[in-house]
Amino acid sequence: MKVVAVYSVKGGVGKTTTAVNLAWEAAKHARVLLWDLDPQAASTYLLDVKPKLKGGAEALVRGRTKVGQAVRETAFEHLDVLPADESYREVELALDHARHSTQRLAMVLGDMAKKYDVVVLDCPPGASLLAQNIIRAADVVVLPLQPSPLSARSLAQVRDIVHAERIRPTVLGFISMADRRKLAHRTAIAELPRVEKEMTDVVVPYTVVVERMGAERAPVATFAPQAEASDAFARLWELTASTLKLRPRGKR
Ligand SMILES: Nc1ncnc2c1ncn2[C@@H]1O[C@H](COP(=O)(O)OP(=O)(O)OP(=O)(O)O)[C@@H](O)[C@H]1O
């Protein structure tokens, strides 16, 4: 089982959007669980699952909830969700009080290794104990960066967090919410991959098609397969799968 964390210290950069679309891409060839770790429960909502976590987040991270009982199926084949709810607001405290506080997520994930090939983590922003858990559990960190001069700073912050670990996940950065009408965006799109080694060539455009996910409650490629954004997420998954050395397409 491989773990993909969609993570940034920064909020509102497209993490949830990316997690949902990557999970759907992955589910074409693998058994996938999307674990929503954010009390906003946005990815739970986007996949049309009720935002209710049986037993709450504390019992889950402390290993008192059987993960299998909390997981929900989605309308999409091979794609399940471990939903979030308000109880994640207290998750920092729960982790802080638990033994092995930086490895709780990895321990919970251990229980799911037989059932899933890929777990995608939809992470809240921030550099907390939860973030440390996420980095420790992840094989790959997928990092959305808005094309602004500040994005180099987000990348540096995530790099610092990853480098503090003994076993480091691979960081795959990509440009999220790009508006090519803006000069600053065009400049960042050209410059970032040139100067930052973690950057892939993936550019997800800022588009109403992606916004429609909220109304459709579905991944973008299911209702707009021809959209540039759908292609970009497919390419991002291809790069992620190849980093993870997952088996070739068509095989599960
Ligand atoms: N490529 C895009 N084009 C247009 N809108 C987008 C795009 N990506 C994300 N959005 C919109 O921007 C908002 C923030 O996106 P999203 O929720 O994915 O970010 P996030 O990083 O998960 O935020 P948070 O830090 O609050 O969890 C959402 O309303 C989403 O629909």
Ligand SMILES: [Mg+2]
């Ligand atoms: Mg989010």
